[in-house]
Amino acid sequence: MTVLRSLLFAxxxxxxxxxxxxxxxxxxxxxxxxxxCAVAEKAATRPVVVEALxxxxxxxxxxxxxxxxxxxAYEDLRAVVQAGVDGIVLPKVERPDDLRxxxxxxxxxxxxxxxxxxxxxIIPILESGAGFSALDAIARSxxxxxxxxxxxxxxxxxxxxxxxxxxxxxxxxRSAIVLASRAAGLEPPIDTVWIDLKDADGFRDSSVRxxxxxxxxxxxxxxxxxxxxxxxxxxxxxxxxxxxxxxDAFAEAEAKxxxxxxIDGQFVDYPxxxxxxxxxxxxxxxxxxxxxxx
Numbered sequence: 676m677t678v679l680r681s682l683l684f685a686x687x688x689x690x691x692x693x694x695x696x697x698x699x700x701x702x703x704x705x706x707x708x709x710x711x712c713a714v715a716e717k718a719a720t721r722p723v724v725v726e727a728l729x730x731x732x733x734x735x736x737x738x739x740x741x742x743x744x745x746x747x748a749y750e751d752l753r754a755v756v757q758a759g760v761d762g763i764v765l766p767k768v769e770r771p772d773d774l775r776x777x778x779x780x781x782x783x784x785x786x787x788x789x790x791x792x793x794x795x796x797i798i799p800i801l802e803s804g805a806g807f808s809a810l811d812a813i814a815r816s817x818x819x820x821x822x823x824x825x826x827x828x829x830x831x832x833x834x835x836x837x838x839x840x841x842x843x844x845x846x847x848x849r850s851a852i853v854l855a856s857r858a859a860g861l862e863p864p865i866d867t868v869w870i871d872l873k874d875a876d877g878f879r880d881s882s883v884r885x886x887x888x889x890x891x892x893x894x895x896x897x898x899x900x901x902x903x904x905x906x907x908x909x910x911x912x913x914x915x916x917x918x919x920x921x922x923d924a925f926a927e928a929e930a931k932x933x934x935x936x937x938i939d940g941q942f943v944d945y946p947x948x949x950x951x952x953x954x955x956x957x958x959x960x961x962x963x964x965x966x967x968x969x
Contacts, residue, residue: 678960679703679735679822680892680908681901682865686711687724687738694727701901702892702964703735705764708751709742717747721754729759736760737798742767743776752777756784762796766826769805771816778818793819798865802826803833807848814859824894825852827867838870840877842884853889863891872897882907909961910954918951925951 685696687706696704706724708717728736740751740763755763765777777797785792797820801807807830814823827845831838838844845867852864866885869878882893882904893904910918921938925948928936935944 677821677862678891678957678964679865680961681895681904682737682824682892683895683898683901684711684739684868687727688712688716688720690723690727693724695898697732697734697736699898699901700905701734701895702905703737703761704732705737705739705894707739708747708755709739709766717741718750721751725755725757725760728761729757735762737762737764737796739764739766743773749780752780753784756781756790756795757788758790760795762798764798764800764824766800767802767806767829768799768813769803770809771812774799774813774816774818774820778820781819795819796821798822798824800824800826801852802829804830807851810851810855811858814855814861820861822862822864822891823852823856824865825849825867825890826894828870830867840871840874842881846888849885849888849890857889863889866890866893868894868896869900870896872899875899875903879903879907910958914954915958918954921947921951922955 679702681701682703682705683696683699683701684705684707685693687693687708693706706727708720708724712720724738728738738755738760740755741747743765744767752763763781768774774797781795781797782792785795797818799813799820801810801813801823802825806813825848827838830836830848831844836844849866856862856864869881871877878900885893886908892908895901895904921943924936924938925943928934935942937943
């Protein structure tokens with residue numbers, strides 16, 4: 676089971692920030708060749724991020740390349756599809772052919788470099804009206820993509836929306852990407868960044884909101900955000916206790932020929948059992964990742 680709670684961006688052209696990013700407990704670090712890397716430095720930064728990801732590190736390492744619509748994307752992909760790079764974050768995906776093109780090109784580069792075809796993960800970011808209008812077709816595009824990410828900054832700009840603290844304007848679109856992912860048999864998506872770095876309470880609320888809507892994790896743009904995201908997307912002690920209680924009680928009920936009963940006034944049947952099992956599976960995957968880091 677994959678666990679991607681926290682994915683921390685770091686500018687690829689700042690070696691000290693890149694080095695620090697891998698020490699902060701994120702499930703993945705995304706070295707950025709797009710927004711956080713100046714145009715004049717993009718070409719020179721490509722080999723730098725590859726070299727950084729080839730070093731020993733405690734978490735997954737991705738590179739955000741520039742959008743396929745730019746002059747930089749092709750050379751970005753040629754540079755970063757290398758041994759040691761776990762995956763690519765592909766921004767501004769707006770049509771199924773965007774994913775098919777990226778998937779084909781990455782596959783050719785994998786063959787050329789002796790890498791297993793399909794071994795380079797691709798996480799597309801949906802961040803425009805055009806992307807959301809083609810959401811279902813993009814999700815069913817038949818590529819290696821296992822999960823999507825949501826980019827609210829570019830999305831609210833594109834749509835002329837005001838990004839408010841309670842994010843009600845994003846509710847429909849968040850729900851849509853969760854639904855489309857599930858319908859296409861993909862993993863739950865990754866939620867958008869939070870840009871108000873002084874509003875820690877708002878960020879915590881946004882993270883909890885994303886989890887309750889069905890996201891598996893959240894993009895982070897500052898080191899201080901990583902612990903809050905990890906906490907928000909990790910089952911609480913109370914949730915774990917309840918899950919174990921449900922599983923134990925269900926086993927006892929089934930032994931007596933029953934598959935529905937109550938615990939503290941709450942009706943329990945198979946969907947509640949499966950949810951409890953999911954809680955424990957998530958915790959096991961998180962614990963396994965913690966052990967692997969030691």
